Every structure is written in C-alpha cells, then in structure tokens.
Amino acid sequence: MSSQSAGRFGLVGSGWRSEFFLRLARQLPERLSVSGVVTRSSERGAEVEAAWGVPTFRSVAEMLAAERPEFVIPSVPWQITPEVTKELVRFDVPVLAETPPAADLEGLRDLWSAVGTSGLVQVAEQYLHMPGHAARLALVREGILGEVSSVQVSSTHLYHAVSMIRHMLGAGFEETTVTARSFTGPLVDPMTRDGWTGDSSPKKAATTIATLEFAEGMGLYDFTDNQWWNPLRSRRIVIRGSMGELVDDRVVRMIDPRSPVESHLTRRQTGIDLNLEGFDLDHISFDGRVVYRNDYQGAKFSEDDLAVVSLLCQMTSWCRGEAPEPYSLADGCQDHLLSLAIEESVRTGAGVTTGREAWGR
Numbered sequence: 001m002s003s004q005s006a007g008r009f010g011l012v013g014s015g016w017r018s019e020f021f022l023r024l025a026r027q028l029p030e031r032l033s034v035s036g037v038v039t040r041s042s043e044r045g046a047e048v049e050a051a052w053g054v055p056t057f058r059s060v061a062e063m064l065a066a067e068r069p070e071f072v073i074p075s076v077p078w079q080i081t082p083e084v085t086k087e088l089v090r091f092d093v094p095v096l097a098e099t100p101p102a103a104d105l106e107g108l109r110d111l112w113s114a115v116g117t118s119g120l121v122q123v124a125e126q127y128l129h130m131p132g133h134a135a136r137l138a139l140v141r142e143g144i145l146g147e148v149s150s151v152q153v154s155s156t157h158l159y160h161a162v163s164m165i166r167h168m169l170g171a172g173f174e175e176t177t178v179t180a181r182s183f184t185g186p187l188v189d190p191m192t193r194d195g196w197t198g199d200s201s202p203k204k205a206a207t208t209i210a211t212l213e214f215a216e217g218m219g220l221y222d223f224t225d226n227q228w229w230n231p232l233r234s235r236r237i238v239i240r241g242s243m244g245e246l247v248d249d250r251v252v253r254m255i256d257p258r259s260p261v262e263s264h265l266t267r268r269q270t271g272i273d274l275n276l277e278g279f280d281l282d283h284i285s286f287d288g289r290v291v292y293r294n295d296y297q298g299a300k301f302s303e304d305d306l307a308v309v310s311l312l313c314q315m316t317s318w319c320r321g322e323a324p325e326p327y328s329l330a331d332g333c334q335d336h337l338l339s340l341a342i343e344e345s346v347r348t349g350a351g352v353t354t355g356r357e358a359w360g361r
Contacts, residue, residue, distance in 0.1 A: 007316030145241025173360020
C-alpha cells in the first residue's frame with residue numbers, strides 16, 4: 001500500500017463484525033482510518049461514536065456527502081448485503097462485501113446481474129491472507145509440489161474452506177460435482193466466540209465431510225461444528241502434487257530421481273524467552289528463504305487480524321491503482337455456490353453438480 005496516506009473506508013452496519021474492522025483501524029492508524037459508520041438508529045449511533053470516536057450516519061447518502069471514503073464495507077446480515085452493495089455501486093463507490101456476498105443462489109445470480117460488470121465490488125475473503133496459508137500458497141505457485149491434484153482442508157467452514165481448496169488447486173468456475181455427508185457424535189465444547197463455557201459435558205456435534213470434483217483435481221472438505229473455537233479439534237491442510245506433498249507445515253518432495261527430502265515451513269516468532277523485540281510473528285521461511293513476511297510488526301496482531309488487515313490494505317492499494325484486486329466478486333460467488341452445493345448434498349443425500357454460472361463466463 002502507498003505510504004502517502006492511510007486507507008479510508010466507511011462501514012454500513014454496527015454489529016460484532018463491524019467492530020472487528022473498527023478495532024483494527026484503531027490499532028493501525030498509520031495504515032487505516034474510518035470515515036464513518038451507517039447505523040439504523042441515532043441511539044446506536046451515539047454508542048458507536050462514544051466507543052470508537054468515529055462519526056455515524058443514518059444513511060449511505062448522508063455518509064458519502066460528509067466525506068467520501070475510498071471504499072465501503074457492508075457489514076450487515078447476508079440477506080441485506082446485496083441491497084447495500086447495489087446501493088453503493090449506484091453511488092459509484094468501491095465495495096468490499098462481506099462473505100458470502102449473497103445468502104442463496106438466486107441472490108448470487110441477481111447480485112452478479114446487477115453489479116458484476118461494474119468493476120467496483122470485491123469480497124472480504126481473508127483466509128488466503130493468513131500467514132500460514134499465504135506461505136503454503138506461495139510454495140504451491142512456485143511449483144514446489146509439482147502439479148497439484150488434491151487439497152484437503154479441515155479448518156474453517158463452507159465458502160472459506162472452498163476458497164482455500166479452489167486456489168490451492170488453481171480451480172476456476174467450471175462444472176463441479178459435490179458429494180457430502182454429515183455425521184453426529186459427542187464432543188465437549190469448552191469455548192465459543194463469547195469465551196470459556198465452563199461446561200465439560202459432551203454435546204452432539206455434527207461433522208460434515210464432502211468431496212469436490214474439479215477438472216483440476218479433488219478437494220476434501222472436513223468440518224466439525226464450532227471447529228474454529230473448540231481447542232479439542234485441530235486444523236489440518238494436506239496439499240498433494242506430482243512431485244510431493246505438504247501436510248500442515250511439513251513438505252516432502254523429490255529433488256532428484258532417488259532423493260525424497262523433507263523440509264518445513266518455519267516461523268520466526270519474537271518475544272519468546274530472552275528475545276525482547278516484542279511478541280510478534282516476524283516471518284515464515286522455507287529452506288532458508290522467507291516466503292511470508294509480516295508487514296505489520298509492532299501491532300501484535302493475531303494471524304486472523306493480520307489476514308484482515310492485509311486484505312484491507314490491498315483493497316486500498318487496488319482502489320488507488322497500485323495493486324491487483326484483493327478477491328473478486330466472481331470468486332466470492334463461486335465459493336458460495338459450492339458451499340450451497342455441500343449443504344444441498346447433505347440435505348438430499350445425493351451428489352450435486354454445479355453448472356458454469358454467469359460470473360464464470
């Protein structure tokens with residue numbers, strides 16, 4: 001991102017996710033700032049102003065008239081996101097839509113028909129910006145594993161996981177066959193988004209497993225209810241290629257006809273033991289070279305925070321013509337198309353084949 005000024009964005013909505021963006025801008029004022037927040041009521045607006053020190057407005061038009069931001073994030077419920085996105089495009093404002101950009105297939109098609117060719121809409125899909133995934137994707141694109149034909153993700157749910165699978169495989173928008181099943185078993189669930197529950201009794205938890213058959217290869221989706229928060233369920237990623245395999249941070253590959261070698265993605269984490277640089281991720285290296293570097297050292301961000309900040313800064317740079325698009329609306333629509341197919345296959349017990357939609361033509 002250009003160092004000439006902080007990226008300036010507006011928000012529509014004032015819920016939990018909006019506060020996520022407000023917090024990151026507060027922690028990194030030299031890179032990000034908030035021009036205003038649209039709230040439904042003056043009472044809620046007063047709360048936001050007191051908590052975050054940013055102006056609030058009752059409408060998009062009012063916010064844009066006060067100070068036009070470089071882009072706006074509609075941080076509202078799924079059903080409302082398309083309408084807010086369309087309204088912003090009518091004002092000729094770049095949009096960073098939350099995931100998914102619409103709730104269902106009809107909504108995706110309608111949204112694409114309305115704004116798909118505007119060149120103004122991106123999607124806030126942050127998972128490939130996370131340090132570990134960014135490092136893995138860099139190795140895949142270097143060809144370290146050869147031609148990738150299989151990606152397994154057990155980490156996050158639906159469209160986020162589909163995004164990871166598609167981009168690690170290099171899959172596009174072609175027909176895809178999805179077969180999914182769900183299984184229920186007992187699981188202690190000690191933590192939620194609100195914190196520790198204090199409850200150690202097992203509850204029923206569903207695990208959904210799906211295969212996604214692309215022209216480029218196979219994706220395997222594996223997710224258990226509340227896997228994001230539950231410390232009893234780990235995250236795994238397996239990427240298999242013609243010349244080797246990556247499992248989490250371990251890589252095995254051939255370097256000559258008789259030499260399979262093992263390498264690792266290695267994190268340099270400061271602030272441990274007698275290191276006094278402050279607790280931060282410095283970089284991730286592979287075989288002695290850096291494949292991911294933290295550009296926001298000193299902010300002490302979590303990896304999810306780093307991903308979102310990276311996305312916001314790339315969005316700013318894209319608006320200024322200084323960087324490629326962060327995550328296209330077409331990709332966001334395709335990710336959710338396949339996540340809807342996973343849910344349909346679970347519901348019906350049958351395979352689902354998606355067609356090539358307008359955003360993939």
